[in-house]
Amino acid sequence: MFNVGDKVVYPMHGAGIIEAIEEREILGERQRYYIMRLPIGDMKVMIPTNNVAGVGLREVIDKEEVQKVLEVLRAQRSKMSSNWNRRYRANLEKIKSGDIYEVAEVVRNLTLRDKEKGLSTGERKMLENARQILISELVLAQGIGEEDARQVLDELFA
DSSP: OOOTTOEEEETTTEEEEEEEEEEEEETTEEEEEEEEEETTTTEEEEEEGGGHHHHTOEEOOOHHHHHHHHHHHHSOOOOOOSSHHHHHHHHHHHHHHOOHHHHHHHHHHHHHHHHHTOOOHHHHHHHHHHHHHHHHHHHHHHTOOHHHHHHHHHHHTO
16 A cells, blocks of 8 residues: 555656546546655546556665666676567567566666667657656656656766
């Protein structure tokens, strides 16, 4: 159970802050929802409190874990399928997992591949989405601005 003010990550959407816990009636069913504000893109998301485990909602990483994420980003690219479709599906599963280290791996692998061979439109969009998710968590974990978090990533791959 999370509380108002908690910093959480919603897989495929990124990190945000729980602003409220409200009871709402949707499609004739009354339920309690976390109202989460995503600072990047200034979007609000409603997450049913009884489905937290199902959607993979988790707490934002701490500062020590940020260092581990940066180590993943600095590491060598891991083996990826040369088949675009298989590679895309494998990367999508990693992003859907909500695991920050898996998301960092996708960002690293696709960024390095982009520098070497370029990316298809689908993979470029996936890279931007994974970067956004990663940046949103770094912003909340480190208490820095979005531009600073972007700069950290850009410098790692310069």
